[in-house]
Amino acid sequence: MTALRDTLHGTLVLAPMTKGSNLPYRRLCQELGARVTMSEMTVARRLKQKRRGEFALIRRAQDERFFGVQLAGNKPDEMAWAAELVASRGADLVDVNLGCPIDYFTSKGLGAALAREPNRVRRIVDAMKKAVTIPVTVKIRLGWNDEHRNFLDVARAAVDAGADAITVHGRTRAARYKMSADWNAIAEVAASVPVPVIGNGDILFGQHVGPALERSGCTAVMSARGALIKPWLFRELTEGNLDLSAEARLEIYRRYVELAKEHWGDDERGRTAMRPFLLWHFGFWCRYAPPRADGTLPAMQQRESWTPRSPLEALLARADAPAHAFLADMLIAGSPIDPASAPEPTDAGEIDDDAAEAG
Numbered sequence: 001m002t003a004l005r006d007t008l009h010g011t012l013v014l015a016p017m018t019k020g021s022n023l024p025y026r027r028l029c030q031e032l033g034a035r036v037t038m039s040e041m042t043v044a045r046r047l048k049q050k051r052r053g054e055f056a057l058i059r060r061a062q063d064e065r066f067f068g069v070q071l072a073g074n075k076p077d078e079m080a081w082a083a084e085l086v087a088s089r090g091a092d093l094v095d096v097n098l099g100c101p102i103d104y105f106t107s108k109g110l111g112a113a114l115a116r117e118p119n120r121v122r123r124i125v126d127a128m129k130k131a132v133t134i135p136v137t138v139k140i141r142l143g144w145n146d147e148h149r150n151f152l153d154v155a156r157a158a159v160d161a162g163a164d165a166i167t168v169h170g171r172t173r174a175a176r177y178k179m180s181a182d183w184n185a186i187a188e189v190a191a192s193v194p195v196p197v198i199g200n201g202d203i204l205f206g207q208h209v210g211p212a213l214e215r216s217g218c219t220a221v222m223s224a225r226g227a228l229i230k231p232w233l234f235r236e237l238t239e240g241n242l243d244l245s246a247e248a249r250l251e252i253y254r255r256y257v258e259l260a261k262e263h264w265g266d267d268e269r270g271r272t273a274m275r276p277f278l279l280w281h282f283g284f285w286c287r288y289a290p291p292r293a294d295g296t297l298p299a300m301q302q303r304e305s306w307t308p309r310s311p312l313e314a315l316l317a318r319a320d321a322p323a324h325a326f327l328a329d330m331l332i333a334g335s336p337i338d339p340a341s342a343p344e345p346t347d348a349g350e351i352d353d354d355a356a357e358a359g
Contacts, residue, residue: 004093004135004164005196007066008220011035012209012237013167013198015224016070016095016139019280024259027061029227031255033234036066036220041097043110044073044082060090070139072097074109074120076127083128083136093135093164096124098154101141101173112141112173118150118157125161135164139200142185145174151185152192159193166193167222170201177225180301183216190217198222202300204229205291206236225300228284231256241297243290246313250337253285257331271332278331282324286317311339320346 014021014029016038026037039057046054060067069086071094073079083094098121100111107113114120121138128136138158143149155166168189170181181201190197196219199212203223212221227233231252236242244252260277264270289304291297298304308314315323315337322343330337 005219008036008165008196008198010213011220012203012234013220013222014038014227014234015200015222016041016068016097017224017228019277020224020228020284022263022277023059023061024256024263024274024277025231025281026064026067027259028252028256029231029234030061030063030065032232032252033237034065034227035234036068037064038095039067039069039091041070041072041100042082042086044071044075044078047082047085048078058086058089058091066092068093068095068137070095070097072100072105072110074114074124076123079124080127080131084131087132087134091134093137094128094132095167096121096128096136096138096158099139099141099169099173101176106173112144115140115150115154116144116148118153121154122157122161125158125163129162136162137165137167138163139167139169141169142172142182145172148172149185151189155189155193159195163195165196165198165219167198167200170199178301180299183212186218187216190219196220200224202226204233204300205241205297206233206239207241207297209237225284228281229287241291246308246310246316249285249288249316250312253281253327254331256281275328275332278328279321279324282327283319286319286324288317312337315339315342318342318345322346 013036014026014034018041021038021040030037042054042057058069069091071079071082086094097111098115105111125136140151140154142151158166166189168186170183170186171179186199198220199216199218200222203209203212203221204226209221223233232242232244260274261270264273289298289306308317326342
């Protein structure tokens with residue numbers, strides 16, 4: 001546990017996110033300073049069924065510094081088997097998903113639904129600890145809803161069974177992503193268990209990290225939507241807040257496409273595979289808003305109203321599907337982007353935050 005605490009100390013962790021934590025995006029974030037990266041949520045039963053798509057989720061990039069795999073499951077033997085598998089394939093830690101709020105998974109007793117059963121959590125963690133030598137961690141929410149905030153019970157059950165760290169997303173399942181994270185509750189967990197605690201919720205700027213660590217007593221913090229909106233968030237830990245120009249941001253998006261082509265292939269099949277991911281990422285990249293003129297920072301939970309400073313910045317800020325399709329196609333083709341050639345805006349909506357983070 002000492003080695004894990006040292007690894008996590010003061011770190012901003014890239015959260016486990018369905019779709020968002022794809023291998024090329026993890027590599028991009030690592031190039032921009034991420035030291036600890038997490039896989040997409042991986043369902044243990046699907047691994048046992050030898051589903052090819054699920055195995056792709058646990059693939060580690062050759063250059064990843066410290067890579068964790070998050071597993072979803074509710075059977076101790078199945079989770080122990082899956083933990084052993086991911087350890088054999090190079091994972092540095094294995095995490096138990098106790099936070100996914102999505103109806104499909106909770107209806108099957110996974111994610112946030114599993115956290116309603118602390119004793120089952122204890123059995124799962126115990127079985128996994130006996131199966132592997134790498135750290136076993138859990139990621140929890142505050143509870144099912146405000147009437148059932150059992151986060152301390154779940155955290156203690158996991159630690160009793162040998163969990164090496166706890167990540168706390170400071171919202172209940174019912175709150176999804178619509179309320180501000182409760183960092184006082186996160187601090188309660190950090191004060192109540194002897195293992196490292198990672199606080200998760202509303203980290204959008206590098207200068208949020210230090211105060212979050214100080215007020216919560218956490219060992220590390222984690223970002224999901226913040227890292228999706230601003231993959232350069234990790235650089236801000238060492239360089240301070242960065243108001244990147246539209247051209248600089250576009251170069252980061254081009255780099256993601258390069259990494260995606262390395263992963264999926266620079267042929268018709270690869271470009272077809274990467275396009276939905278790129279479109280999905282633009283649903284978050286378009287939310288970037290710079291610090292306000294008075295120096296205050298935009299908040300995660302509100303969409304900021306601001307005036308783009310160039311035609312390219314205005315294009316990157318558009319949230320409609322035609323703009324994202326235009327940008328994606330130009331980037332995949334490696335073509336210059338002329339904002340004057342972009343299609344007219346439509347009223348297409350943005351990505352629902354509930355789709356962003358499975359963990």
